[in-house]
């Protein structure tokens with residue numbers, strides 16, 4: 001359906017202001033359903049067809065369910081998606097509905113929903129398409145290949161949001177494979193960021209009731225926890241936390257200064273970069289990539305509620321327009 005091959009755009013303002021002349025953003029919101037999930041979903045769905053599965057199932061904070069629903073529709077497979085009731089951004093729910101998924105609103109959080117689908121798919125001929133399904137990781141690692149091909153090596157740093165931790169796992173796998181093949185000279189430091197209220201890896205223990213405005217990463221017990229720690233440790237990187245305020249600030253800066261509209265969870269990568277820069281990280285001469293994992297259109301309520309844009313009502317005449325322009 002046209003997943004992958006997403007833009008890698010050079011920062012024009014934020015990078016130089018952070019003392020990083022080689023800062024790039026990977027726009028994963030340009031995938032068919034608006035997030036990086038499509039990279040892995042296309043592979044998992046193909047394998048489900050091969051296995052003559054009757055359908056696919058996932059738990060999701062929203063983007064996995066949107067992607068599973070779309071690719072299942074394309075493949076004429078049934079899709080059951082379990083999403084935490086009242087916790088999914090409007091755009092993602094709209095997608096799952098539009099694509100025709102069977103939507104189960106779970107009276108619990110993502111982690112509870114994931115435990116349920118893992119148990120259910122053990123004894124039913126329905127394919128689990130969460131990122132515990134290794135075909136998802138195999139598809140998602142292609143983003144590391146793309147970045148390496150454009151930069152002609154790995155970047156020095158890769159900043160990425162961390163929720164269920166499949167994506168940081170996939171990027172690290174991709175960079176290691178390219179390095180082993182001799183396609184890359186270096187390996188990047190993997191810089192993963194969780195939201196402060198949903199930071200089990202940072203805290204070293206599950207978070208029973210994760211809380212953050214970045215609903216996509218409102219996850220308290222990541223399925224790929226150990227793989228994320230391995231990526232951090234083998235790369236000499238970090239997994240740290242950023243506050244909701246820091247996420248919102250990065251969310252606004254990305255849009256107003258770079259023209260990039262990412263959803264709040266996606267801004268956690270940039271919030272992490274800003275935080276480490278302010279804490280003294282020297283990025284001079286370093287090549288840095290921030291993964292913008294999903295489109296801001298996924299969460300229109302957040303965009304409107306957090307917008308600082310001033311809007312003014314005007315009468316439909318030139319004088320009113322002129323007055324409004326003069327006042328802004």
Ligand SMILES: Cc1ncc(COP(=O)(O)O)c(/C=C/C(=O)C(=O)O)c1O
Nearest residue numbers: 060061063064163164165166167293294
């Ligand atoms: C926009 C966005 N940014 C970052 C993440 C974190 O990636 P992982 O660390 O691989 O989980 C997600 C994850 C979403 C889901 O887990 C789901 O949709 O169920 C996301 O949608």
